Structures are given as structure tokens and as C-alpha cells.
Amino acid sequence: MSRIIRKIVVNVGCQRALARLSxxxxxxLATTSRLPAQTASSxxxxxxxxxxxxxxxxxxxxxxxxxxxxxxxxxxxxPLNQQALIRLYSNGxxxxxxxxxxxxxxxxxxxxxxxxxxxxxxxxxxxHIARRALTYNESSRDIEIDFTLESxxxxxxxxxxxxxxxxKAQKQADKALAEFQSGNLKAAQKELxxxxxxxxxxxxxxxxxxxxxxxxxxxxxxxILLKKAVSLDAANVPALVALGQLNYEExxxxxxxxxxxKAVSLDxxxxxxxxxxxDIDFRAGNFESARDEAxxxxxxxxxxxxxxxxxxxxxxDQLGQKEEAxxxxxxxxxxxxxxxxxxxxxxxxxxxxxxAPVASSPAITPWQPASSATPSLIQLPPPKLLFASWxxxxxxxxxxxxxxxxxxxxxxxxxxAGARVAEFVDSxxxxxxxxxxxxxxxxxxxxxxxxxxxxxxxxxxxxxxxxGLLTVEExxxxxxxLSHTLGRVMPFGLADLPLVxxxxxxxxxxxxxxxxxxxxxxxxxxxxxRQRPDRPERLRSYELLDGSTFTVGLKGRAWIAxxxxxxxxxEANLIKPIPQIGLGxxxxxxxxxxxxxxTKNTVLWLPxxxxxxxxxxxxPFHRHHEFTKYQLFSVSASQKIxxxxxxxxxxxx
Numbered sequence: 278m279s280r281i282i283r284k285i286v287v288n289v290g291c292q293r294a295l296a297r298l299s300x301x302x303x304x305x306l307a308t309t310s311r312l313p314a315q316t317a318s319s320x321x322x323x324x325x326x327x328x329x330x331x332x333x334x335x336x337x338x339x340x341x342x343x344x345x346x347x348x349x350x351x352x353x354x355x356p357l358n359q360q361a362l363i364r365l366y367s368n369g370x371x372x373x374x375x376x377x378x379x380x381x382x383x384x385x386x387x388x389x390x391x392x393x394x395x396x397x398x399x400x401x402x403x404x405h406i407a408r409r410a411l412t413y414n415e416s417s418r419d420i421e422i423d424f425t426l427e428s429x430x431x432x433x434x435x436x437x438x439x440x441x442x443x444x445k446a447q448k449q450a451d452k453a454l455a456e457f458q459s460g461n462l463k464a465a466q467k468e469l470x471x472x473x474x475x476x477x478x479x480x481x482x483x484x485x486x487x488x489x490x491x492x493x494x495x496x497x498x499x500x501i502l503l504k505k506a507v508s509l510d511a512a513n514v515p516a517l518v519a520l521g522q523l524n525y526e527e528x529x530x531x532x533x534x535x536x537x538x539k540a541v542s543l544d545x546x547x548x549x550x551x552x553x554x555x556d557i558d559f560r561a562g563n564f565e566s567a568r569d570e571a572x573x574x575x576x577x578x579x580x581x582x583x584x585x586x587x588x589x590x591x592x593x594d595q596l597g598q599k600e601e602a603x604x605x606x607x608x609x610x611x612x613x614x615x616x617x618x619x620x621x622x623x624x625x626x627x628x629x630x631x632x633a634p635v636a637s638s639p640a641i642t643p644w645q646p647a648s649s650a651t652p653s654l655i656q657l658p659p660p661k662l663l664f665a666s667w668x669x670x671x672x673x674x675x676x677x678x679x680x681x682x683x684x685x686x687x688x689x690x691x692x693x694a695g696a697r698v699a700e701f702v703d704s705x706x707x708x709x710x711x712x713x714x715x716x717x718x719x720x721x722x723x724x725x726x727x728x729x730x731x732x733x734x735x736x737x738x739x740x741x742x743x744x745g746l747l748t749v750e751e752x753x754x755x756x757x758x759l760s761h762t763l764g765r766v767m768p769f770g771l772a773d774l775p776l777v778x779x780x781x782x783x784x785x786x787x788x789x790x791x792x793x794x795x796x797x798x799x800x801x802x803x804x805x806x807r808q809r810p811d812r813p814e815r816l817r818s819y820e821l822l823d824g825s826t827f828t829v830g831l832k833g834r835a836w837i838a839x840x841x842x843x844x845x846x847x848e849a850n851l852i853k854p855i856p857q858i859g860l861g862x863x864x865x866x867x868x869x870x871x872x873x874x875x876t877k878n879t880v881l882w883l884p885x886x887x888x889x890x891x892x893x894x895x896x897p898f899h900r901h902h903e904f905t906k907y908q909l910f911s912v913s914a915s916q917k918i919x920x921x922x923x924x925x926x927x928x929x930x
Contacts, residue, residue, distance in 0.1 A: 343418040345387045345411070349379055349399055350425045356383035357426065360730065361401035362715065362901070367393045372669045372866065374797070376886060376901060378715065378730075391798035392417075396543065399424045402728050405480070408512035410542070446475040447726050450482060457489060465489050480510035488519055499523060507536075514544045521550060526654065530557045548578035552585045556655050559588055568592035583612035584655070587622050594625065603629050667719045667897040668864050668890040671850045672834045677803060679792025687790035690802045693842035694835070695778040701881060702779065707738045707910035708883065712753065712902060719897040735904065737772055773816055774833070774847045774867060777806055785812040793839065796846050800839040807832040808852060819858055827855050833865075843882045845869050861892035874909050883907060 345365070351357040363385045364373040374395075377385040392414045399407040404426035411422060453468035469486040476482050487502030500523055506516035517540035524533035534557045537550040555570035571589035574582040590605035606626040610619060712735035718727040736752040751772060776782050791803040808814060808830030818828040833849030849865045870885040887902040 342389060343413075343420070345390050345395075345397075345413060346384055346419070346421045347377075347379075347387075347397060347399065348384045348421060348423045349401070350383070350423060351404070352428060357401060357404075358383075359401060359403075361385075361399050361426070362725075364398040364400070365390070366396040366398065373398075376888065378713070378901075378903070397422065397424075399426065400725060401426060402725060404428055405510060406512075408543070443475050444726070446472040446479075446482065447720055449475075450485060451720065453485060453489075457485075457492075462489055462493055466493070478509060480506045480513045480516065483509065484513060484516040484519065487516070491519060491523060496523060496527065512543055514540050514547065517543070518547060518550050522553060525553050525557070530560065533557060546577055548574045548582045551577065552582050552588075552655065555585055555588045555592075559592055564592040564595045568596065580612075583609065584616050584618070586612065587616070587618045588655075590622065590625065594629065599629050667899075668862065668892075669866065671864065672805065672832055672848055673850075677791065677794055677834075679794050679803060683793045685790035685792055685802055687788070687804075690790055690804060690837055690842065691778065691783060691788055694804070694837045694844060695780045695783055697841075697843055697882070698775045698779045701775070707736060708881075709737075709908040709910065710735045710883075710904045711906040712904055714903075715901040717899040717901075719899055725899075774831075774849055774865060775844055776816060777831070777833070778835070778844070782816065785809055785815060791834075794836070796836040799845065801836040801845060802839055804835045804837055805833075806835065819855065819860070825857075827857055829853075829855060843869070843871070845882075859894045861895070863889070863891040865889050872907050881909070 347363050349357045349361045349363075357379070361379045361383075363377045363379065365375040365377075365387055366373050375387050375390075377387065379385045390413055395411045395413060397409050397411055405428075407424045407426055409422065409424070411420070413420065449468045449472040453465040453472065456462075456465040456468065466486070466489045469482065469489060472482050473479075473486050483502045483506035487499045487506060490496075490499035490502065500520070503516050503520040503523065506513055507520060510516070517536055521533045521537035521540060524530075524536060534554060537554050537557075540547065540550045541554070551570045551574035555567045555574060558564075558570060559567035568589055571585040571592065574585040575589070578585070586605050586609035590602045590609060593599075593602035593605055603626060606622050606629075609616070609622055610626070613619070616622075712733050714731045714733075716729045716731070717725040720726050733753040736754075738752070777786055785808065786806040787809050789805045791805055794801055794803045808816075810830075814828035814830050816831060818826050830852040831849050832852050833847060835844050835848075836846040837843070838845050846869065847865070847867045851860070851863050854861045865887070866889075867887040868885050869882045871880045872883050873880045884902070884904050886904070887900075889900040889902075891898055
């Protein structure tokens, strides 16, 4: 079988270490890809293929000619004396639209952002996470936004430890989470109480301990801790939701509504505050709001909030929308037939379907149950911990919006995307870049507890070592390339994912075009792919030092430009864990951008950034990559690749 092999070569000083796409965590793991070699072609991507262009109603917002500059300050309003990680989210999104690290000037700039509602998140070791909402529209142009971070150590504003929590407190919190999720509330309370003593000013610890007391039905203790969590971090959405739920259960509806609306403004994808708000608004006679909030809760809850269909039905009845109310009641009784409100739902359905149509009075008033003077509270499930996952949602966990009424030419999209990948493989001999990597060990709450940064010279080489065998080597060299990297994790490859669409590989995958979406304001076809069970797993494998190899199946999604068929973004997950090597999960998110090669009149789409999340030996990790200063080497020439012709003097991307 012909195949393609990927390798990594890491040079440290004068020594050269060679490994097959290595992943070293006490064991030395490797990744292998196989693909038959292709004959040479012109190597010039074509952008003239007929397709749907960029004009679409399905867009985040039109790209602008402006910028968002984030400036980060530390104690005494001085520029922060260490790097900070800046994440730019479109409001409600689970994954960041853009990620950047602050430069020496303690600032980061996001160029030409699409118009949108954003949440900006600033993370730096030793400081509380800061978040702020921002509206960016066509008149915004160049915006500067300042963040002043608060130290985790109240005794010394200038103290900047390397961990967000004392390591002992972090271990106790992680253990408490496991105990809570298994139902051992007393054990969870014991661990969190000890962690709280070590970190009394940590918002997450206060929230977790408050949630345990909420579950144990000790509302006074829960209220004290949840209020403290919110005072320490006003954007702590899980703490806001828990505090809002506590106020709701105590009948303090006005206070609950204010808190829950703030939570929804920060995270519009959380179903529980919407469910609670729908009941509060129904009680207040705000039937349109109740209807909309209940509907959104049902959609987002994916089964967990189906009981909100009853509130939606009642609101529809009050609005005079009888047919829609009957449909909502039927869905409610089908989804949750044992709900305490089921008898009332059947009575309302009987009234709407039987009594109301035969009523003689045209001015019949909406049906009211006998007990409606004091509606009962929602029968909520036992309080659960609500916190952002340390990794983004998997490709099967999100249903992305697509344009209605636009048919996807699936065969053409897959074929043209594969042609672009083949052109890249055929035209490239070597590509060099400067790679900046941030390694993070994460807590189960997703916060960095240890961070290390590295910069290296990055080189991808593609060669045909013998007929039918292509070898792709990834080299990282330089004094910063390899030391005692975080958790003993060495970089592993990023070059294999586009090969999913290569003509000789795509038959290994099931592919579905989900429709026309957007990325970064650009119209893109969304293509879901998954390893076929009846085909060999040829794209990736992990190899141990003893020579044993474990192949893996991948599933993912590609954003393919609707006008050029270039891949602009890729996400991929492991289909299943690999317990033999301790790899519980891996999620890759890679963004691509055009880099022109002027002398050959060629534009290559190359990685601009990548985020890799993986769970190894029961520990979560994250790596963020940025690539700049690209160079292209061929058999006959070597020339720096620069910016587009509008900025010929710059060679950084």
C-alpha cells in the first residue's frame, strides 16, 4: 500500500533529535499519515471556479477596515510586565473567533474584525480572568479597550505567581469535582472547604463550594458563597446562574430576573437561566418574552429543558395563538409525560381542542386553571455544576447555522477542495516559518494552572522518497524549541488534517456538506467528515518507543471558502479515546490564510494559528500556535513570502 509518512525533527543546539510526529508524555508517541504520491501540477490555486460568492445573509458581519486594540494593565495601572492571552468571542460562541498574545507593549491588535457583539477575555497567570462585552459596528473603526487585571494575591498586588491557584488547592478542587459528579457531596464539601481556606479570593472555588451547599439544601451558606463568587468575578456565569436559581426558589423573582438576565447577556447559550426567566416573565404577564425564552431553553437544552414546553404553550395560549399552543402541549406531553405539570397540560389541551372550538361566545377568555392564582415553581432537576468545559464543544455537539434555501453542491465542493490540497502537495518542496507556542496545563474549569512559552524555527518538508511514497517532515529547531516543556509534552504535527480531502484519502471518510455558513465574515461551505468504519485508519497513528502502534479514527468539520474552495478552518476530534496510551481526547482547531509567493505568482493557504486541546493521563492540556515570517523553498529557488502586494515591505503574517 502506498502511503505518506509524517515526521518531526527537533534540533536543540548542535544536537538533532528525530522522532515520528512525537507526542511525549512519559512515553514517546508518534503520528503517522499515509498517502500515495501525486504527479506534479502547476501548483497555482484557481479562484475563478463558479460558486456561491461571499454575499450572503449568513455572516457574522461584514469585515471592516478598522481594528480592536486590547491594552492590558497590572497593579498601579502600569503595563502588565508579562504576556496575557486575549480571546475574542462573538457573543454566545463557544469557540474564540481570534486568539492573540500581548506584545512587549502589553497590547494585542485584532485587525479588520467583522461587525458583531463580542466578549473579550483576558487571561494571565497570577491574575483574575477579566471579561468585557463590546459592540463593534461599521462606525467603530479603530477601538482601544483597556483591561486592568486584579492580582490573585490580595496581600501583594505585585505578586505574580506562576499558577492561578496554589497547586494543592487546584488538586483539591479537581478531586471535589469528581466527588460532586459521583454524588459524594460530603467528600466534595470537605475538599472544597480546604481549597477555599487556601484560596478564599478565588471566584471559582467560592462558586463550587456554594453549589455544594445549594445541593445540600443549605441556602444561607450557598448565598454567602455565591454572592462572593460574583463579587470577585462579575462575569462568572455559572455563579450568576446558581445565585439566580437560589433567588428564584426563594420567591425573589425581581432579584432573580436581574441576575439571570446578566448571565444570559454574557452567555446566550445557557438554557437554565432562560427556562427560569420564561417562568418569571409569564408570572409578570410578559407573555411574548416568556414564549421566546422557553423556546430557546428547549432548543439549547437538547432534552434537559423539555419541561419548558409547558410554559411556552401557556404563553402561546395567552397570546391567542391556539394552534401553536396545542402543538407545544403535544410536544410537552410526548417528551416529559411524567412531569408534575402533565395533568394541567392535558386539561389545557382539552380546552383548546374540544371546549374552545364549540364555545358560543366569540369573546371567550383564555383558559385559567383553578390553581393559577399562585403558580407553583418550576420542578427543576437537582442543581448541577455549570462551568465552561476546559475544551471547546466537539464537532458533534454543535449544530452550526446555515443559510436557508441554499443547496450545497457537495460533490463539487469536496472535489475542488481536494484539488486545492493536491496542488499544495505537488507544488511545495519546503515551507519555513517562525512558530510561537504557548503550552498550558489546565484545570478542569479550563483555567491555566501552569504556562510555558516557546519560539522556534518551523519547517515542513514534502518529498517523494521513492515512487509512491511521500514523506512529510516537521522540523522545530532553536534553543527555545525543546526544554522541559510543560507536562513533558513535545509538539506534534499539524500538517495532516487537510489531507482528509486529498483525492487519494477522501474515500476513507464519510463526508456531508451541511450547508452555507460563514467564518470571519466569509461565506463558507461546512463539510462534516468522519472515518468510515469499513476503511483502514490511514491518516493518523500513535507509536510508542517499543514499536507498538495505535491507529485512530478522526471526525471533524471543514470551513471551505465558497468562492475559491480553499480550506479556511479545520476542526477534528478523535472518534474514541486511546486508553492504551492514556490519551482520553484530542481536539484540533486550525485556521488558514492566504500567503502570496510573488515570484511564482502563487498563493498558498497556510496555517495562521492553531489550538490543540488534549486530555492525557487524566490531565487537560492546551497548546496555542501562531505562525509568522513564512518562507517558501523549492528545488530551484528560495524566497521570502511576504504580505499581499498592498503591503510589500512586511513579511510577517
